[in-house]
Amino acid sequence: MSSEPKNTTTSPSDEIDLRALFVAVGNFFRRLSLNILYLIIFLRNAVFRHKVILIIGGVAGLIGGYAYHNVARPFYTSSMVVNSYYFKGNLIQNAFDNLNELCSEGNHITLGEKLHIDSLSASYLKSFSLEPIISEESILETEALISQLDVGEDARLIESLRSRIAIENQTTYKVIAEVFNNQVFPELDSAVVKFLLENKFIQKRIDVSRIDVRAKADKLRAEQLRLDSLKGLVYLTYAKLAAEDNQGNNNVYVDSEARMLDPLSIFREDLRLYDEEQGLRRKLELRDEIEIIDGFTLFTRPQTPSRKKAMIYGFALGFGLALLLGFLLDFNRYLNQVEAQRNQPQPA
Template sequence: MNHPENTKSKSPDSSEEEIDLGKLFVAVGKAISNFFKNLLRFFFLTIDITFAKYKIILALIVLGALSGIGYYFYVKPYYESRMTLNSAYYRGEFLGNSIQNLDRLCGEGNYRVLANLLKISPEKAKTLRKIEVDKMISPNMKMLIDLYKNNEGSQRRLDSLILNHSDSTFQIKVQVYDTTTLVGLDTTLVNYIKNNKFVNKRIAIERKNLLNRRAKLARESQNLDTLKRYMALSYITRGSGKEGTNVTLNDKESDPINVYREDFRIYDQQLQIDRLLYINSEIEIIDRFITFGKPASGTIEKQAIKGAIAGLLVGFLYVFYLILRDGLRRLRTVVED
C-alpha cells in the first residue's frame, strides 16, 4: 500500500534534478560559446588594429633592422672554435678552474697577465674574447644515463652514477676576434695546463711508476725466458711426446703452455706501458681548433633579420596595448553608467 505514495513523493525530486542538470549543461555550453566568441573577437580586433596601424608597425620593423645593422658594425665580430682533449690527470674542477681563470682575465681585459700566463704576445692576447671548458660524456656513460632516467626506481642509482662519473675527455671553446690567433693556440693552452704544479707532480709520479713497472716486467720476462730454456731442455732430454706436454723441474711437473701464456701477458703489458710513455698521454689532443670563415657573432643579414623580428614584436606589443586601453575605457564607461 505504501509503494505508490513513495513513488509519488520521489518523482518531483527526480524531475528537479533533471531540470538542474539541464540548466548546468546549458550554462556550460554558453560559457564555451562565449569563450570562443571572445577569442574570435580578439583575433579580428587584433587584425583590424594591425592593419589600421600598419605604418607604425612597418616603421618599427625598419627601425629594428637598422638597429641590427648598427649593432653589427658597433660590435666587433668574433669567431668560435672548439678543441677536444683527453687528460689522464685532470678531473673536472682542476681543469675547469684553470680555464675559468683565463676566461675571467679575458672578461676583465687584463691582457698583460693573460699574455704572461699563456706565454704569448699582448697583441695576440687582446684577440681572445672568451675561453670555456665543457666536460664531454662518453657514449657508454650516456647510454647508462638514458637507461636509468626512464626508470622511476633507479633515481638513486642514477645520482650515484653521475656523482662518481670520472670521464677524462674535455672540450675547450674559444672565441677570438682574429682567426690567425687559432694557429698554435691549442698547443699554447695544453702547455698552460701542463705547467700546473699539481699536475706536474702527478705526471712525474705516474711516469716514474710506469718506468719502474716496465723495468720489473722486463726482469720477469728475462726470468721466464730462462725458465722456458730449462723446460725446453728437459722436454728434449726426456723425449718429446712420450709422457705428454708437462715437464719436470725440481721434482715438480709444470705445464709449458701456462709459462708461455704468462710471457705473452707480460709482453702485452710492456707494450701498453710503452704506448703510454710514447704518446705522452698526460694531456692528449684529440681534435684541434679549426678556423671557420663565418663569424659566430652573426653576419650583417642575420643581425638585420633579428632586429626586424624584434621590431615586429614591439609592434604587436603596441597593438595589444591599444586593445587593452580600449577595453579598459569601455569597462569604465559601463561601470559609470
C-alpha cells in the same frame, strides 16, 4: 501488504543542460574573437596615430643595425674534445674561468704565456667555455648505483647524488673557444693541452702515475729475466734427455720436488709479459695523459649576423620600441582624461 512504486523521475535541475553548455562555450569564443578584433583595431589606430614615431624608430633601427655590423668585431666559434683520466671537474672549470678573466681584461701578455702563444695570437682570443661530456655507459652506471642506494623518493637527494657522481666521473670535456681571427684555431689544440699539462694538480698526478708505470714495467722486465733463466734450465733438461735418448712425455721435471711444468706455458707467459712491458714503455714515450679526441675546426663563417640580418634585427627592435612608446603615450593620455574627469566640479 502493498508496496508503493518508487519515483524514478529525475528533476531538470539534476541534469546537465547541454544546450546551455554549448551556448556558454559559443559565447566564450565569440567574446574571444571580439577581443582579438578590438586588439587589431587598437593596433591599427595606434600605428596611424603614431606613424611618425614608428617611422623614426624603424629608420633609426636600420641605421643602428648597419652601424653595429660595421663596428662590431666579428668572431668565430669552434670546439675541441679532450679526454684524460687526471681531469677533475671543478679544477678544470676554474682553470678556464681564469683564462676567461684574462681574455676579458685584455691581458694578452699573460694569456699568451699561459697558452704558450705569442701576444698577437692571444689578442684574438675572445672567450673560453667548458662543457662536460658524459657517456651513455656512465649515465647507466650512475642510475644503477642510485637505484641500489636506499634514498627513497627524495628527488632533491637523488639529483644531488646524480650531480656529485657525474662530477667525480667526468673525464671528457668539450672546450669551446671564441676568437676574432679564425687562423688561431690550428695552434689552439696544442696550446690548450700544454695549458692543462702545466696545471700543478694534474702534473703531480701525472708524475705519480708515470712513476708507478715505470716501476711496473721494470718489474715485468725482472720477471722476464727470471723466465729466461727458467727457459735455460728447460733447454738443459731437454738436452740431457736427448743425450740419454729418453723418450718420455712432454712434461719435464726441473726441481727436486719433481714439479711438472709445461714448457710451452713458459714461453707463452714470457711473450705476454713482454707485450705488457712494451705497452707500458710505449705509454711512457707517447705521453698521452691528455688525449685530443677532436680538435678545433677552422670555420670561415663568423657568428656575428650579416649586414642584412643586422639591419632586419635593428629595424624590428626600433619599430618595437617606437610602438611601445606610442602605447605609453596613449596610456598617459587616458590617465590624463580620467584625472580631468575627477577634477571636474560636481553639479549642485
